[in-house]
Amino acid sequence: MASYLVRRLVMLAATLLVSSLVVFAGLSAAPGDPLTTLSGGRSLPPQTVALLVERYHLNEPFLVRYASWLGGAARGDLGVSIQLRQDVSALIAARAGTTLGLIGYAALIVVVAGVAAGLLAALRPGTVDTVVVAATAVVVAVPPFVAAMALIGVFAVGLRWLPALGDGAGLWDGVRHLTLPALALAAAAAAAVARITRTSVREELGREHVQTAVARGIPYAAVVRRHALRNAAVPIGTLTGMTVASMIALAAVVERAFGLSGLGATLVNAALSKDFAVVQGVSLVLVTAFVLVNTLVDVGAALLDPRITLGGRS
Amino acid sequence: MNASLLDVEGLTVFLPVEGEERPVLRDVSLSIAAGEAVGLVGESGSGKSMTARAIVRLLPPGARTEGVIRYRGEDVGSLRGAALRALRTDVAMVFQDPRAHVNPVRTVGDFLTEGLRTHRRLSRRAAEERAVRVLDEVGIAAGARRLRQYPHELSGGLLQRVMIAAALLAEPRLLLADEPTTALDVTTQAEVMALLDELRRERELALLFITHDLELAAAVCDRTAVMYAGRVMEVRASALLHDDPLHPYTAALAAARPSLARRADRLPATPGRPLSAFEAPPGCAFGPRCAHARDACHERRPELLPLAGGQAACARAEELRGLLRDRNGKPVVSHDHA
Numbered sequence: 001m002a003s004y005l006v007r008r009l010v011m012l013a014a015t016l017l018v019s020s021l022v023v024f025a026g027l028s029a030a031p032g033d034p035l036t037t038l039s040g041g042r043s044l045p046p047q048t049v050a051l052l053v054e055r056y057h058l059n060e061p062f063l064v065r066y067a068s069w070l071g072g073a074a075r076g077d078l079g080v081s082i083q084l085r086q087d088v089s090a091l092i093a094a095r096a097g098t099t100l101g102l103i104g105y106a107a108l109i110v111v112v113a114g115v116a117a118g119l120l121a122a123l124r125p126g127t128v129d130t131v132v133v134a135a136t137a138v139v140v141a142v143p144p145f146v147a148a149m150a151l152i153g154v155f156a157v158g159l160r161w162l163p164a165l166g167d168g169a170g171l172w173d174g175v176r177h178l179t180l181p182a183l184a185l186a187a188a189a190a191a192a193v194a195r196i197t198r199t200s201v202r203e204e205l206g207r208e209h210v211q212t213a214v215a216r217g218i219p220y221a222a223v224v225r226r227h228a229l230r231n232a233a234v235p236i237g238t239l240t241g242m243t244v245a246s247m248i249a250l251a252a253v254v255e256r257a258f259g260l261s262g263l264g265a266t267l268v269n270a271a272l273s274k275d276f277a278v279v280q281g282v283s284l285v286l287v288t289a290f291v292l293v294n295t296l297v298d299v300g301a302a303l304l305d306p307r308i309t310l311g312g313r314s
Numbered sequence: 315m316n317a318s319l320l321d322v323e324g325l326t327v328f329l330p331v332e333g334e335e336r337p338v339l340r341d342v343s344l345s346i347a348a349g350e351a352v353g354l355v356g357e358s359g360s361g362k363s364m365t366a367r368a369i370v371r372l373l374p375p376g377a378r379t380e381g382v383i384r385y386r387g388e389d390v391g392s393l394r395g396a397a398l399r400a401l402r403t404d405v406a407m408v409f410q411d412p413r414a415h416v417n418p419v420r421t422v423g424d425f426l427t428e429g430l431r432t433h434r435r436l437s438r439r440a441a442e443e444r445a446v447r448v449l450d451e452v453g454i455a456a457g458a459r460r461l462r463q464y465p466h467e468l469s470g471g472l473l474q475r476v477m478i479a480a481a482l483l484a485e486p487r488l489l490l491a492d493e494p495t496t497a498l499d500v501t502t503q504a505e506v507m508a509l510l511d512e513l514r515r516e517r518e519l520a521l522l523f524i525t526h527d528l529e530l531a532a533a534v535c536d537r538t539a540v541m542y543a544g545r546v547m548e549v550r551a552s553a554l555l556h557d558d559p560l561h562p563y564t565a566a567l568a569a570a571r572p573s574l575a576r577r578a579d580r581l582p583a584t585p586g587r588p589l590s591a592f593e594a595p596p597g598c599a600f601g602p603r604c605a606h607a608r609d610a611c612h613e614r615r616p617e618l619l620p621l622a623g624g625q626a627a628c629a630r631a632e633e634l635r636g637l638l639r640d641r642n643g644k645p646v647v648s649h650d651h652a
Binding site for chain 2: 207208209211212213214215216217218219222226227230231234304305306307
């Protein structure tokens, strides 16, 4: 296990390095000139231009700029937002809570609702199973922005149960404001998790080792929990982790739709106004989160299934 | 003989196959006394495993059963919930393929102690102490270390010993061993078989030993039942099975096995192919392949009747006695062309 973890950590560091390069290079290759943004379209005197070029290191070679940016990032300094004249790190710290809350809330919905529905369908063939299969087949095809519109229409505008826009103040109000966005973000993922739970629990229930447990007189609920669900946890955990990782990107759409001031919304706004430092900083944070979640998924799968670490043993 | 521990009477099992019910067992009757070892021999698909599964009600979903199975006087078919689980702890099962029958993602310790901790409410520690003792009995040293290992870290033979240990830990009265050595290599087979036999005698455990190997059954079991196409063809003291078979099928089975004592260029094979229960003709199931069959054999199904201390389901059993072996002790398979 230890050598497996070391290998995963090395891979994690390598992935992060490569993705940071891609983030930085992508922005450098994008059309548009930071100077135009800085000047707001006005023509500037040459000494001002020279000052700005020096301040933002605009005329240094690409690799030098990348190295100094990466070095700054490692120390928590992601530069200054051109548009907001604010420290990018501080900006990210202020907005990350909302996104983290949204994704955490959505992940909770995915795990609880997805596994419960899938387990129910696996254990109750017939009507319950058919209903779950049909419902998840529809929901799994609904992208978050469509789900957002539908949820706003029904629960915010129609029934007036929950607010449609804004972050809310305080814990309870914040949770109320996050409920619809989290549902929108979680719907398709929960349906996918329900389907994989149903299939893999069914498959495990048909396995010989489950028969052994039944033949030993273990109560059925314990057989389902300790053998079928426990073994199905490997594919369920992997899919859940992957969908949670994808939510990091999808959160931008949902945050915009519900007027939440999270990282995703910040990223979209910054991209629209060519605020390079913010785009780079937020992208780096999101990519890091994505890679971290995926590593956690792999480590989690190895913890759940001891056969996975086989490659690391002699 | 003392009172029966297990009594199977007229067991018939149907399984749903593509919308229709097909019989897999036909009128199987069998009894096992306390401490007795009974062999169940037959070709693949003859219904041996189904019989064992029916005893602990482990038949596939949709199966329909007729007949009665009594375990210690209780009708197994009527057991529900806790009573059924109690039966399943009293009747332990050893499966053919330990690799598939032990949960791969849980430790050997979890597997061994699960029953004790569930049924006897033992603490993990107490259960593990017992597990280590039984592991030692089945010839696995350093039990404490083994408990922390996962099934994939153990060899097949070792894992089958673990399965036997798990069965013994439940302190059953009856052990159902479904081809426990078929998935193992030959030397391991012999070791595991000797171990099973020894531990069974020590504990005065009753055993239903399922195998396709007539000689192996004879070596381990007091009595042996021979099955064909979902029916019991013969039940006989194991010692007599080879030298004085009552049923032509048993004789054919014995003849088809290579022997170290006699040289044969070609082993005598029985013509035709083994039938499943649902394909069996209305008369004797073995009739179409039997060298001794008469017209009457194809018309009426022979019942399992007592004969010479055993039982045989053959219309001509009595007149064929002694004729199924020739003077050299070699089974006669197809010399009777009357």
